[in-house]
Amino acid sequence: MPAKIITVFNQKGGCAKTMTAMQLAGSLGLNGLKVFVIDMDPQNTASLWFHQAKPEHPFPAEVLSLSVLKENFLDKLEPLIVKADVILIDCPPSVESRVPWFSLMASDLALIPVIPLLDNIWASKQAEQLVLEARQMRASKGIKTELQAAYVLSMVRRGKVLESCEEALKKAANVTILKSKMSMRNAYPECQLYGCVVTSFGQSEATRELNSLTKEVAGKLGLKLSIKK
Numbered sequence: 436m437p438a439k440i441i442t443v444f445n446q447k448g449g450c451a452k453t454m455t456a457m458q459l460a461g462s463l464g465l466n467g468l469k470v471f472v473i474d475m476d477p478q479n480t481a482s483l484w485f486h487q488a489k490p491e492h493p494f495p496a497e498v499l500s501l502s503v504l505k506e507n508f509l510d511k512l513e514p515l516i517v518k519a520d521v522i523l524i525d526c527p528p529s530v531e532s533r534v535p536w537f538s539l540m541a542s543d544l545a546l547i548p549v550i551p552l553l554d555n556i557w558a559s560k561q562a563e564q565l566v567l568e569a570r571q572m573r574a575s576k577g578i579k580t581e582l583q584a585a586y587v588l589s590m591v592r593r594g595k596v597l598e599s600c601e602e603a604l605k606k607a608a609n610v611t612i613l614k615s616k617m618s619m620r621n622a623y624p625e626c627q628l629y630g631c632v633v634t635s636f637g638q639s640e641a642t643r644e645l646n647s648l649t650k651e652v653a654g655k656l657g658l659k660l661s662i663k664k
């Protein structure tokens with residue numbers, strides 16, 4: 436089966452795109468899948484995170500830095516599609532970049548990390564619009580595979596604002612909201628230090644959240660997870 440491709444994007448900067456891509460990639464890798472992260476951000480955060488790992492404990496997915504190629508990066512995916520189970524594309528933040536657009540053309544799923552604060556929710560409408568336009572373009576090109584799209588609530592803090600944001604996002608009929616969330620927790624960024632994902636720290640609330648996210652995304656894409664190593 437060709438690899439399932441996931442675009443992780445949002446025009447908004449700093450909303451946990453790289454955090455979502457890397458934690459999910461590593462977790463899918465620990466569940467027995469061959470996973471690549473395509474780092475399309477010139478900041479190279481995903482690549483730097485990957486290289487923090489010690490050789491005896493490698494990051495459980497591969498990360499390729501292809502940001503210099505800009506929108507031509509899709510050519511490099513062809514050989515990966517036959518050997519990988521999942522390819523996650525970590526997009527750059529800027530509205531001007533064409534990378535998310537090209538990435539959406541090739542993807543099975545768009546994940547839109549969004550911080551549940553109203554200004555972030557308002558800004559995410561641009562991402563939603565891009566998904567709708569990409570679906571139209573794919574249909575006009577005769578691309579038969581569906582482009583699924585889902586918001587992932589990131590850096591979540593409980594409270595009244597969270598509920599209002601969830602209500603606001605539910606009005607987006609064309610983009611679902613994942614049940615799984617990533618709360619604001621130190622464990623997530625600590626993984627950058629060791630080149631790992633939260634699962635490596637053992638059972639914790641963060642690991643439970645990541646396992647839930649992994650299962651939910653795998654379910655959407657029909658991916659079979661094996662017992663965790």
Ligand SMILES: Nc1ncnc2c1ncn2[C@@H]1O[C@H](COP(=O)(O)OP(=O)(O)OP(=O)(O)O)[C@@H](O)[C@H]1O
Pocket residue numbers: 447448449450451452453454455476478480526527528589590591617618619620621623624
């Ligand atoms: N759940 C979380 N808990 C705590 N810190 C987090 C969480 N998610 C992300 N962060 C931190 O928030 C910051 C932004 O996250 P991240 O780099 O993943 O966002 P991004 O959308 O990829 O940013 P950019 O637009 O610059 O690419 C980082 O410092 C990251 O370590």
Ligand SMILES: [Mg+2]
Pocket residue numbers: 452453454476480525526
């Ligand atoms: Mg990033």
